[in-house]
Amino acid sequence: METIDLNQEILEYVPAHWPDDYETLLAKLRWLMHTPYAHCKLVVRHYDDVLAAGGCLNFGATGWISLMRSLDDAAWEQLAKALVAHLETAGTTTQSVLSPVADAAKWEALGFVQVNEILRYSGGKFLQATRDEVIHYETWHNMAILRMDQRVFGEDRSTMLLEHTYLGQVYEDGKAITGYSLMLLGEGVIVSDDPAAGLEMQRWHFPLQDHILLPAGNDYAHAHLTERGYTTTVEGIRMVRGPVPELQVEKVFGWG
Secondary structure, three states: OEEEEOOHHHHOOHHHHOHHHHHHHHHHHHHHHOOOOOOEEEEEEEOOEEEEEEEEEEOOOEEEEEEEEEOOHHHHHHHHHHHHHHHHHOOOOEEEEEEOHHHHHHHHHOOOEEEEEEEEEEOOOOOOOOOOOEEEOOHHHHHHHHHHHHHHHOOOOHHHHHOOOOOOEEEEEOOEEEEEEEOOOOOOEEEEOOHHHHHHHHHHHOOOOOEEEEEOOOHHHHHHHHHOOOEEEEEEEEEEEOOOOOOOHHHEEEEO
16 A cells, blocks of 8 residues: 555545545545645555545644545554654644544554544524624634634634635624634634623524534533533544643534
8 A cells, every 4th residue: 555645636536435425525625635734635545446535734833634534444544644644744743633433542542632522413493693793704803713713722723714714703792702603614613702602603503504513511502502402412532642732612612
Protein backbone atom coordinates (compact mmCIF):
# COMPACT_ATOMS: atom_id res chain seq x y z
CA MET A 1 0.00 0.00 0.00
CA GLU A 2 1.05 3.58 -0.59
CA THR A 3 -0.15 6.92 0.74
CA ILE A 4 -0.59 9.69 -1.84
CA ASP A 5 -2.17 13.12 -2.14
CA LEU A 6 -5.73 13.15 -3.36
CA ASN A 7 -5.88 14.70 -6.83
CA GLN A 8 -8.51 15.65 -9.37
CA GLU A 9 -7.80 12.62 -11.53
CA ILE A 10 -9.03 10.16 -8.91
CA LEU A 11 -11.47 12.44 -7.04
CA GLU A 12 -14.63 11.18 -8.73
CA TYR A 13 -13.57 7.56 -8.30
CA VAL A 14 -12.92 7.61 -4.55
CA PRO A 15 -16.52 8.01 -3.23
CA ALA A 16 -17.72 5.06 -5.33
CA HIS A 17 -16.40 2.78 -2.57
CA TRP A 18 -19.03 4.23 -0.22
CA PRO A 19 -22.18 4.38 -2.41
CA ASP A 20 -24.59 5.10 0.45
CA ASP A 21 -22.68 8.32 1.19
CA TYR A 22 -21.46 9.13 -2.34
CA GLU A 23 -22.72 12.70 -2.83
CA THR A 24 -21.88 13.88 0.70
CA LEU A 25 -18.41 12.36 0.59
CA LEU A 26 -17.70 13.79 -2.85
CA ALA A 27 -18.68 17.27 -1.64
CA LYS A 28 -16.41 16.94 1.41
CA LEU A 29 -13.46 15.79 -0.69
CA ARG A 30 -13.93 18.65 -3.15
CA TRP A 31 -14.00 21.12 -0.27
CA LEU A 32 -10.81 19.65 1.21
CA MET A 33 -9.04 19.87 -2.14
CA HIS A 34 -9.82 23.57 -2.56
CA THR A 35 -9.42 24.80 1.03
CA PRO A 36 -6.02 26.40 1.77
CA TYR A 37 -5.90 25.37 5.44
CA ALA A 38 -6.84 21.76 4.57
CA HIS A 39 -3.19 20.91 4.10
CA CYS A 40 -3.55 17.17 3.75
CA LYS A 41 -5.79 15.25 1.35
CA LEU A 42 -4.66 11.65 1.31
CA VAL A 43 -5.70 8.39 -0.30
CA VAL A 44 -4.30 4.95 0.42
CA ARG A 45 -4.08 2.77 -2.71
CA HIS A 46 -3.11 -0.77 -3.52
CA TYR A 47 -2.32 -0.74 -7.23
CA ASP A 48 -5.44 1.01 -8.62
CA ASP A 49 -7.76 0.22 -5.74
CA VAL A 50 -8.65 2.95 -3.23
CA LEU A 51 -8.68 1.52 0.29
CA ALA A 52 -9.03 4.68 2.41
CA ALA A 53 -9.49 8.43 2.06
CA GLY A 54 -9.25 11.28 4.53
CA GLY A 55 -8.26 14.84 5.25
CA CYS A 56 -7.26 17.20 8.02
CA LEU A 57 -7.44 20.90 8.86
CA ASN A 58 -4.58 23.03 10.15
CA PHE A 59 -5.36 25.99 12.42
CA GLY A 60 -1.76 26.75 13.35
CA ALA A 61 -1.11 25.36 16.82
CA THR A 62 -4.03 22.97 16.53
CA GLY A 63 -5.31 20.64 13.84
CA TRP A 64 -8.34 18.42 13.23
CA ILE A 65 -8.65 15.15 11.38
CA SER A 66 -11.91 16.01 9.68
CA LEU A 67 -12.59 12.98 7.49
CA MET A 68 -11.81 9.25 7.61
CA ARG A 69 -13.13 6.51 5.34
CA SER A 70 -11.55 3.07 5.03
CA LEU A 71 -12.32 -0.42 3.79
CA ASP A 72 -10.10 -2.31 6.24
CA ASP A 73 -8.20 -1.80 9.49
CA ALA A 74 -4.73 -1.84 7.92
CA ALA A 75 -5.61 0.97 5.52
CA TRP A 76 -7.29 2.90 8.35
CA GLU A 77 -4.15 2.71 10.48
CA GLN A 78 -1.85 3.75 7.65
CA LEU A 79 -4.03 6.73 6.74
CA ALA A 80 -4.52 7.83 10.36
CA LYS A 81 -0.76 7.76 11.00
CA ALA A 82 -0.15 9.75 7.80
CA LEU A 83 -2.68 12.42 8.77
CA VAL A 84 -1.22 12.78 12.27
CA ALA A 85 2.32 12.96 10.88
CA HIS A 86 1.31 15.64 8.40
CA LEU A 87 -0.27 17.79 11.10
CA GLU A 88 2.85 17.43 13.25
CA THR A 89 5.07 18.43 10.32
CA ALA A 90 2.80 21.43 9.71
CA GLY A 91 3.57 22.64 13.24
CA THR A 92 0.49 21.65 15.23
CA THR A 93 1.05 20.62 18.84
CA THR A 94 -2.52 19.39 19.32
CA GLN A 95 -4.45 17.06 17.00
CA SER A 96 -8.15 16.34 17.48
CA VAL A 97 -10.75 14.07 15.91
CA LEU A 98 -14.45 13.39 16.37
CA SER A 99 -14.29 9.61 16.47
CA PRO A 100 -17.11 7.10 16.12
CA VAL A 101 -17.42 5.13 19.35
CA ALA A 102 -16.29 1.98 17.54
CA ASP A 103 -12.98 3.61 16.51
CA ALA A 104 -12.05 5.10 19.90
CA ALA A 105 -9.66 2.29 20.83
CA LYS A 106 -7.81 2.64 17.52
CA TRP A 107 -7.27 6.36 18.11
CA GLU A 108 -6.13 5.65 21.67
CA ALA A 109 -3.46 3.34 20.24
CA LEU A 110 -2.14 6.38 18.35
CA GLY A 111 -1.90 8.49 21.51
CA PHE A 112 -5.32 10.17 21.55
CA VAL A 113 -7.36 10.47 24.74
CA GLN A 114 -11.13 10.66 25.10
CA VAL A 115 -12.23 14.14 26.17
CA ASN A 116 -16.02 14.36 25.86
CA GLU A 117 -18.99 12.94 23.99
CA ILE A 118 -20.78 14.80 21.23
CA LEU A 119 -24.52 14.10 21.41
CA ARG A 120 -27.16 14.20 18.68
CA TYR A 121 -30.56 15.55 19.73
CA SER A 122 -33.48 14.60 17.50
CA GLY A 123 -37.18 13.74 17.44
CA GLY A 124 -38.51 16.63 19.52
CA LYS A 125 -40.72 19.63 18.92
CA PHE A 126 -39.03 23.01 18.98
CA LEU A 127 -40.48 26.36 19.97
CA GLN A 128 -40.79 29.08 17.33
CA ALA A 129 -38.19 31.84 17.29
CA THR A 130 -39.63 35.18 18.45
CA ARG A 131 -36.83 37.56 19.47
CA ASP A 132 -35.80 40.52 17.33
CA GLU A 133 -32.28 40.41 18.78
CA VAL A 134 -31.32 37.73 16.23
CA ILE A 135 -30.02 39.59 13.17
CA HIS A 136 -28.03 38.81 10.03
CA TYR A 137 -24.28 38.38 10.35
CA GLU A 138 -22.39 41.35 8.87
CA THR A 139 -18.67 41.90 8.33
CA TRP A 140 -18.41 44.32 11.27
CA HIS A 141 -19.35 41.43 13.57
CA ASN A 142 -16.18 39.51 12.64
CA MET A 143 -13.91 40.66 15.46
CA ALA A 144 -16.43 39.96 18.24
CA ILE A 145 -17.32 36.56 16.83
CA LEU A 146 -13.75 35.41 16.26
CA ARG A 147 -12.78 36.38 19.81
CA MET A 148 -15.81 34.63 21.26
CA ASP A 149 -15.12 31.46 19.27
CA GLN A 150 -11.47 31.30 20.31
CA ARG A 151 -12.39 31.83 23.96
CA VAL A 152 -15.07 29.13 23.91
CA PHE A 153 -13.26 26.48 21.82
CA GLY A 154 -9.69 27.22 22.94
CA GLU A 155 -8.50 27.29 19.33
CA ASP A 156 -7.97 29.96 16.68
CA ARG A 157 -10.41 28.73 14.00
CA SER A 158 -10.80 32.14 12.33
CA THR A 159 -9.93 31.00 8.80
CA MET A 160 -12.67 28.38 8.87
CA LEU A 161 -15.28 30.63 10.46
CA LEU A 162 -14.77 33.48 7.99
CA GLU A 163 -15.37 31.05 5.12
CA HIS A 164 -18.82 30.13 6.50
CA THR A 165 -20.41 33.45 7.49
CA TYR A 166 -22.92 33.46 4.61
CA LEU A 167 -26.44 33.16 6.08
CA GLY A 168 -24.92 33.49 9.55
CA GLN A 169 -26.68 35.22 12.42
CA VAL A 170 -25.72 37.02 15.61
CA TYR A 171 -27.60 37.77 18.80
CA GLU A 172 -27.26 41.50 19.45
CA ASP A 173 -28.42 42.67 22.87
CA GLY A 174 -28.13 46.43 22.75
CA LYS A 175 -24.61 47.00 21.45
CA ALA A 176 -23.25 43.73 22.80
CA ILE A 177 -22.93 40.55 20.71
CA THR A 178 -23.78 37.64 23.02
CA GLY A 179 -23.96 34.83 20.47
CA TYR A 180 -23.60 33.73 16.87
CA SER A 181 -24.83 30.99 14.56
CA LEU A 182 -23.14 29.69 11.42
CA MET A 183 -25.64 27.33 9.81
CA LEU A 184 -23.36 26.37 6.90
CA LEU A 185 -20.45 25.22 9.06
CA GLY A 186 -20.76 21.47 9.52
CA GLU A 187 -24.20 20.76 10.95
CA GLY A 188 -24.54 24.23 12.42
CA VAL A 189 -22.27 25.98 14.95
CA ILE A 190 -24.03 28.00 17.66
CA VAL A 191 -22.16 29.73 20.48
CA SER A 192 -23.54 32.05 23.14
CA ASP A 193 -22.48 33.60 26.45
CA ASP A 194 -26.18 33.84 27.39
CA PRO A 195 -28.12 30.54 27.67
CA ALA A 196 -31.43 32.15 26.71
CA ALA A 197 -29.83 33.62 23.59
CA GLY A 198 -28.30 30.24 22.74
CA LEU A 199 -31.71 28.55 22.87
CA GLU A 200 -33.25 31.29 20.74
CA MET A 201 -30.59 30.77 18.07
CA GLN A 202 -31.30 27.05 18.14
CA ARG A 203 -34.92 27.86 17.23
CA TRP A 204 -33.70 29.46 14.01
CA HIS A 205 -31.69 26.32 13.33
CA PHE A 206 -34.40 23.67 13.74
CA PRO A 207 -36.65 24.64 10.80
CA LEU A 208 -33.66 23.93 8.51
CA GLN A 209 -32.42 20.75 10.20
CA ASP A 210 -34.30 18.24 12.36
CA HIS A 211 -31.42 17.60 14.76
CA ILE A 212 -28.59 19.37 16.50
CA LEU A 213 -25.23 18.29 17.93
CA LEU A 214 -24.07 19.35 21.40
CA PRO A 215 -21.10 18.46 23.59
CA ALA A 216 -22.13 16.60 26.72
CA GLY A 217 -22.15 18.99 29.66
CA ASN A 218 -24.37 21.81 28.44
CA ASP A 219 -26.94 21.10 31.14
CA TYR A 220 -29.10 24.13 30.33
CA ALA A 221 -29.60 23.15 26.69
CA HIS A 222 -29.97 19.47 27.61
CA ALA A 223 -32.77 20.19 30.09
CA HIS A 224 -34.65 22.35 27.58
CA LEU A 225 -34.33 19.93 24.66
CA THR A 226 -35.31 16.86 26.66
CA GLU A 227 -38.32 18.77 27.98
CA ARG A 228 -39.31 19.39 24.36
CA GLY A 229 -39.15 15.65 23.65
CA TYR A 230 -35.70 15.41 22.04
CA THR A 231 -33.78 12.17 22.61
CA THR A 232 -30.01 11.76 22.56
CA THR A 233 -27.64 9.40 20.86
CA VAL A 234 -23.85 9.55 20.87
CA GLU A 235 -22.66 11.09 17.59
CA GLY A 236 -19.01 10.57 18.43
CA ILE A 237 -16.24 11.13 20.93
CA ARG A 238 -13.98 14.17 20.84
CA MET A 239 -10.46 12.80 21.16
CA VAL A 240 -7.25 14.79 21.48
CA ARG A 241 -3.56 14.05 21.10
CA GLY A 242 -1.34 16.59 22.86
CA PRO A 243 -2.41 19.54 25.04
CA VAL A 244 -6.22 19.62 25.27
CA PRO A 245 -7.87 22.92 24.25
CA GLU A 246 -10.23 24.06 27.00
CA LEU A 247 -13.78 23.82 25.66
CA GLN A 248 -16.48 25.82 27.46
CA VAL A 249 -19.23 23.29 26.85
CA GLU A 250 -21.92 25.34 28.58
CA LYS A 251 -21.60 27.99 25.85
CA VAL A 252 -21.86 25.63 22.85
CA PHE A 253 -25.44 25.31 21.60
CA GLY A 254 -24.52 23.73 18.24
CA TRP A 255 -21.35 21.71 17.67
CA GLY A 256 -21.09 21.90 13.89
